[in-house]
Amino acid sequence: MYTCTITCGHIIVKEHSVNKGKVTRNAVAQMAGVSTATVSRVYNDPASVSPVKRELVLEAAGDLGYRPNKQASSLRRGTTGTVMLLECGKPRRSYYWKQLRLFNWFYADIIHGLQEVFERSMYTLQLKRVEKPGDIDRREIQTDGIIGFDIDLQEEADAAAGLGIPYILCHHTASFQGNFRCATDNVRGGALQAEYLFEQGCGRVCCLTGYLAEVYPHRERLEGFLGRSKELGLQAEVIDYAMEDPKGAAAVLRRGMQFDGIAAVNDLTLMNILQEISLDGVPMIGYDAVPIRHLLSRTFPSVDPRPREIYHRSAQLLITRLSGGEIPELQVIPPVISLG
């Protein structure tokens, strides 16, 4: 450890130790002619500092290129300064695997949506992935807040909420009462599908779906579709094995073409079916708004659950909560139709 001299503009700042060229609070304080505590206050409680000194500090900080040291402030504050995106694998959906991998197309979008919020805050985003909810090790989880990624099982919700850390459960969590959550409205999404087909002049519609027993969001979407269809006077039927057996579903559709409008529980199902059967002239609508649907010779509209907005909003909610603010237990991001 030795003494070095840092020159900045016309001011000479003496440092006790080398500090690797980093600019500390001490340098700013000296340059602004105030105490280090005042510099600290400018960043943590600006209102408690007189406007004159505040300006002085900010000017000096600007000149020196000062950035508060996150590790130091976290250490002092006794927090980690991080929030964690907690992601559980979906081992019970191996049958679904190929498609799930595709769904990751919005992963980058989500991450960037989160980043956008957190990089302006005092929090740093951490990523954590476990195979299953039971693998979460409380001692590994050192963070101030948790964003539960793509949660659609009670087991996952309980595991994330049970850590004793402020959290927001995201995506398919509208019905997990008693938890803080930011969710899509699958029921409304299904209703949107019915409305779209109705507006297209359809009368006898069909919903292609599957895995109803295992996948809760599928049930919600179907419920919304059937409910709204009834209200609108649409005659609606369900082919509930369309995901497991697209060829079979296509065969049914081909046999007689008794439907004049088709909704699918997700775009991939519809894309699969369109590989088997040409549905020219029949209005169709998918779900998830995957951009790849435009790769087909025939494209179609789709319900967009707006994942980016869900996570963007959940980041804001978490920050509010961590700052001691009040947040609603449930924040719903309504889906929209993407005509693509």
Place this chain on the structure above:
Amino acid sequence: MYTCTITCGHIIVKEHSVNKGKVTRNAVAQMAGVSTATVSRVYNDPASVSPVKRELVLEAAGDLGYRPNKQASSLRRGTTGTVMLLECGKPRRSYYWKQLRLFNWFYADIIHGLQEVFERSMYTLQLKRVEKPGDIDRREIQTDGIIGFDIDLQEEADAAAGLGIPYILCHHTASFQGNFRCATDNVRGGALQAEYLFEQGCGRVCCLTGYLAEVYPHRERLEGFLGRSKELGLQAEVIDYAMEDPKGAAAVLRRGMQFDGIAAVNDLTLMNILQEISLDGVPMIGYDAVPIRHLLSRTFPSVDPRPREIYHRSAQLLITRLSGGEIPELQVIPPVISLG
């Protein structure tokens, strides 16, 4: 601040301050009957501690559930304890946008590959995204190491390397000499395509490509394809507007079908073309190994650049470098053919 007593097993550990229930080095030291420095050494330089005391410490740490505090160690060490994945937007590729968004299908894979390495290290992964290389603010970049994401422009390479922070430039960086990089071998990938078609018994092959002037990797892939084709005695031609005008390319293919084998610069191009023309019986091979190609009625093999491996390896390289180890300037991850 007040004194509290922590009981652990049969040992009573007295703490000076509350510490929010966290277990510190002091508690471990006291329980193990050693000094705090010894505890520290067990984690940072285990070889310098006698086996007996090491065991004592590890046992106490295990009982107490001790985890070293990252912010504190980083602060003391004068490092950030983080590495950053630095991502530049590709504004000059707006024409490419729809497809680029699709390419993000492997983003989650990459992130998880990186996580896998870093979560076992002392480093935490940070994410940073800028619109263009010029937007990188040196003062914003507070990290110990950088992984340059998807770098394929000299400008990006220079920006990342010029920060004065250890870095690895990833993906399409094989030719950026004078930098540390972990790259794919696009030339080899193109050669693989030629070899595949040769093995299928083709004689007159065709490469569907595009944006050759703007996108360097496309030129590399083509170079590899043409070079290896020549060596194998394949007659090869190029349709270099296949991405801009898939319908036009399809028309050329349709007109006479003078080719008995087809390679494409990427899977999406091939998928687009397959929407226009049925190429039953003609061997084809794509590039990028996007899983969605299986959605088509006809699937095809593809060259897999193994992005997950690229980033996984680059994480290891960066850690080695940060630990003072020697690493090669260029590490190539060879592509493989994915039959899908």
Place this chain on the structure above:
DNA sequence: CTGTTAGCGCGTTCAA
């Protein structure tokens, strides 16, 4: 091989 000790940069009391 081990213990003692001095800060890393900061937030936060406590007095003034």
Place this chain on the structure above:
DNA sequence: TTGAACGCGCTAACAG
């Protein structure tokens, strides 16, 4: 409204 002083948990130099 301001400044002095303390210590968060840890690493590394030094002395033994």
